[in-house]
Amino acid sequence: MTTNLIADTVPPPAIAATGVRFSYTGAEFALKDVSLLVEPGVICMLLGPSGSGKSTFLKTVKGILKPQQGCISVLGFELSRGLNRQLRRELGCRIAYIPQHLGLVKNLTVMENALMGALGRMGVVASLLKAFSQPDVIEAARILERLGISHKAEEKVYRLSGGERQRVAIARALMQRPKLVLADEFVSQLDPVTTREIMAIVTETAKEGVTFLITSHEVELVAAYGDRAVFFRNGQKVYEGLAREVNLDAATRLMGKS
Amino acid sequence: MRHRKTRWAMWAAYLLITVTALAALAGMGFLDLARLTKGLSNTRMFISDLFPPDLHSLPTLTKAMFETLQIAYLGTLLGFVLALPVSVLATRTIFGTLITAPLRLILVIIRTIPSLLWALIFVVAFGLGPLAGTCAIAFYTLGYLGKLFYETFEGVDQEVLEAVRSVGCNRLQLMRFALLPEAANQILSQLLFIFEYNVRASTILGFVGAGGIGFYMLGYVQLLQYQNLMTALLVTLGVVLLIDQASAAIRRLVLPPAPDVKA
Numbered sequence: 001m002t003t004n005l006i007a008d009t010v011p012p013p014a015i016a017a018t019g020v021r022f023s024y025t026g027a028e029f030a031l032k033d034v035s036l037l038v039e040p041g042v043i044c045m046l047l048g049p050s051g052s053g054k055s056t057f058l059k060t061v062k063g064i065l066k067p068q069q070g071c072i073s074v075l076g077f078e079l080s081r082g083l084n085r086q087l088r089r090e091l092g093c094r095i096a097y098i099p100q101h102l103g104l105v106k107n108l109t110v111m112e113n114a115l116m117g118a119l120g121r122m123g124v125v126a127s128l129l130k131a132f133s134q135p136d137v138i139e140a141a142r143i144l145e146r147l148g149i150s151h152k153a154e155e156k157v158y159r160l161s162g163g164e165r166q167r168v169a170i171a172r173a174l175m176q177r178p179k180l181v182l183a184d185e186f187v188s189q190l191d192p193v194t195t196r197e198i199m200a201i202v203t204e205t206a207k208e209g210v211t212f213l214i215t216s217h218e219v220e221l222v223a224a225y226g227d228r229a230v231f232f233r234n235g236q237k238v239y240e241g242l243a244r245e246v247n248l249d250a251a252t253r254l255m256g257k258s
Numbered sequence: 259m260r261h262r263k264t265r266w267a268m269w270a271a272y273l274l275i276t277v278t279a280l281a282a283l284a285g286m287g288f289l290d291l292a293r294l295t296k297g298l299s300n301t302r303m304f305i306s307d308l309f310p311p312d313l314h315s316l317p318t319l320t321k322a323m324f325e326t327l328q329i330a331y332l333g334t335l336l337g338f339v340l341a342l343p344v345s346v347l348a349t350r351t352i353f354g355t356l357i358t359a360p361l362r363l364i365l366v367i368i369r370t371i372p373s374l375l376w377a378l379i380f381v382v383a384f385g386l387g388p389l390a391g392t393c394a395i396a397f398y399t400l401g402y403l404g405k406l407f408y409e410t411f412e413g414v415d416q417e418v419l420e421a422v423r424s425v426g427c428n429r430l431q432l433m434r435f436a437l438l439p440e441a442a443n444q445i446l447s448q449l450l451f452i453f454e455y456n457v458r459a460s461t462i463l464g465f466v467g468a469g470g471i472g473f474y475m476l477g478y479v480q481l482l483q484y485q486n487l488m489t490a491l492l493v494t495l496g497v498v499l500l501i502d503q504a505s506a507a508i509r510r511l512v513l514p515p516a517p518d519v520k521a
Contacts, residue, residue, distance in 0.1 A: 064420055092426030103421020107439040116435055120426025127427070128434050169421075176425055 011040040012076030014180045014211035015061055020070035022053075022060055030056045031067065032235045038228065040179070043202060043212040045222045045243060048232035049255055054215035055100065057232070058182045061213065062097045075179050093120035096173035098183040102165055104172070106158040110149060113157055113168050114140040117175025136175075143171045147201060163194035170201060181205075183214045187221070199225040219251040231255075304484070311488035319474060319493045326470030327497065329391040329463065330456040336392070337399020338449055344400065345407030346433050351419060352411070353429070362408075368401030373459050377468035388469030395456050395463070406448045407441070414440045443513050450505040457501050461494050 015038040022031040031053045038044045048054050059065040061072060063079050072079050077091055096117070104113050118136040119127050126132075132140075144150040147167040152160065157168060166187070173181050181202075187195040203225060206212055214226075222229045226243035231254045239246075239254060287293055347353055348361040371379075376397045380390035414437055422436040438445075464472025471490055478487035 062424055064424070089426050092424065095424070097421060097424040099417045099421050101415075101417050103415070103417045103419075105418060105422065105436055105439050107442055108435070112435075116422060116427075117425050119422075119431050119435065124428060124430055127431050130434075172421075172425070 011209075013073070014038045014040045014042075014075060015213065016073040017057075017061070018071050020057070020060060020067045020072060022056055022065060022067045024056075030235050031060065033070070034232075034235070034237050035070075036230060036237060036240070038211060038213060040211050041206060041209045042227040043206050043214065043225060043243075044228040044230060045226035046213060046215045046230045046232065047217060047219060047222060047251070047255065048215075049217060052232040053235040054232050055184050056235075058097070058184050058213065058215055061180075062095055062182055063092075064097075089120060093176050094179045096176045096178035096181045098169045098173055098181065098186060100185045100188075102169040104157045104165055104168055107156060109154050109156055110144065110160070110164075110168050110171075111137075111140060111153040114144055114171040114175055117172040120176065140171065140175055143174050147171055148197075163190055163198070166190060166194070166198050167201075170198070170205075174205065178210055180211045180213070183212065185216060186214050188216060188218060195221075217255060219246070219248060219255055222246050222251065223248070307484040308488040308491075310485065311492055312483070312485035313489060315474070315486045315489050316493070319471060319490050322464070322471040322474050323493050323497055325388055326460045326464075326472070327457065329388050329395055329468075329470055330453065330460040333392045333395025333460070334399050334449070334453045334456050336396035337403055337452070340396070340400045341403035341407055345404045345411060346437065348404065348408040349411040349437070350408075351414070351416065352432065352437070358408075361404075365401055365404040368397055369405065371397075371401075373398040374462065374466060377463045378466045381467050386467040386469075391460060391463040391468035391470055394468055395460060398459070399452055399456060403448060403452055406452075407445060410441045410444045410448070411437050413444075446512060447509065450508060454498075454501055454505055457498060458494075 015036060017034060017036045020031050020034040021029055023029045034053070034057060036057075046054050046057065056065060060067050061074060063074075066080070074095060075091065077083060077087065083091065105116070108116075112130075115132050115136060118132060118140070122132070122136075141150060141153070144153055144167075147170060149164055149167045149171070152164060157165060160168065173183075187198055190198065199221070202212055202214070206227075214221075216222075222243045223246055229239070229241060229243040229246045229251075230237060231239035231251070233254060283289055344361055344365070348358045348365065350358050373394050376394035377391055380393040384390045384393070418436055418440055419432065422432055427435065460470055460472075461475070462472045464470045464474065465476045467473065471494060475487060475490050478484065478490060
């Protein structure tokens with residue numbers, strides 16, 4: 001059982017990045033002096049052409065990649081500072097990350113994948129025995145029900161369609177009881193109907209105070225679902241503003257090959 | 259320009275392979291026609307001596323084959339139980355070099371020694387009999403499965419590991435919820451393969467007194483009782499075919515072809 005070190009009442013910025021520089025090779029920078037502030041409870045759409053640094057930025061926010069320069073605070077905690085183990089773990093739980101191909105364990109069932117979101121707050125021995133607590137099982141069942149996939153709870157993930165897998169990934173993220181969800185090219189491979197359904201779930205969840213940072217290369221999504229829009233190009237932030245003010249033509253030009 | 263260079267490199271590789279293969283053929287005596295002709299006539303004689311198989315030895319050989327199967331089964335099981343944790347610890351995507359490097363070195367050393375030599379070592383340690391054979395198979399299995407498993411674990415999609423790690427779990431939980439389930443099909447497939455292999459390998463462990471049907475095979479060869487040897491070979495063939503069929507059936511049953519379309 002972890003104590004609640006991250007305050008539920010005082011909402012610091014979900015993400016506060018300043019002068020972030022990151023390079024995979026040591027030579028060319030994938031992120032060049034990126035600064036970004038994302039307020040809690042908003043859906044921030046991060047757009048840019050392939051190779052513009054969107055996914056890299058997401059990974060630095062999650063702490064998977066460590067920037068060579070600059071600083072990133074997530075939910076009020078500076079990642080580069082030596083956070084103690086318990087805090088690191090709780091922070092890990094509160095930041096859900098959905099990679100581009102969702103990162104689901106295909107040989108496990110929908111329910112097992114969803115319950116994985118509770119691993120961070122479980123005792124190790126109980127989790128190794130897959131002895132999930134009754135409240136966690138009930139919570140997972142409720143989330144699956146809400147996402148419209150409870151009828152496939154015992155189905156192995158490899159048998160699911162793309163849209164169904166997307167829902168499982170959201171279920172796992174929600175089981176983390178996140179404050180921030182980082183989703184990489186989240187709906188890029190879905191048909192328009194499924195995209196609408198999935199984004200409706202995102203909008204509903206954001207209303208509960210969860211912040212979303214979603215990368216995409218589809219400008220049409222911005223105005224429809226986003227609160228804020230940020231454009232990256234060649235590893236730099238080239239535009240930031242309200243999603244509803246984004247001019248579609250200008251945005252399409254920005255999305256041109258970098 | 260680059261294309262032409264590649265073509266030249268390919269021709270040079272073909273030439274090198276042909277020349278070295280011819281040199282090896284000459285060195286091994288494959289180009290000595292007189293020797294090959296004599297060899298063929300000896301083989302014909304040996305084959306005719308094998309028939310008809312002597313079925314009087316069948317009860318003894320069946321019992322010995324059962325012992326061989328026990329050696330293979332228990333050896334595989336023990337090797338598997340040891341290989342699983344060792345291979346997880348040797349997985350570079352989970353643990354650092356300080357842990358993985360020494361374990362990999364140990365696995366290399368274990369693999370360098372053939373199962374027959376392991377059998378000899380354990381015969382010296384434990385005396386003649388199936389105990390030595392079982393230990394030999396277990397060690398051999400540890401060496402091979404250990405390597406196959408850690409390579410399988412390292413082949414698990416990094417994105418899955420990143421995603422599961424990102425829920426805030428530790429390495430043990432990562433192993434339980436990502437590594438093992440994602441690699442389960444391949445692990446089972448490799449386990450069945452090594453069991454089939456071990457059944458065949460166990461048949462010759464008796465050559466060095468480590469139990470099983472091999473002891474009788476060697477005896478029949480030394481005493482020139484080729485018809486009994488034929489019976490032993492037929493018993494082995496029957497069992498190996500049975501095991502192959504059983505393992506194919508398990509694969510069909512447990513490992514359905516999974517459509518794996520990434521969302």
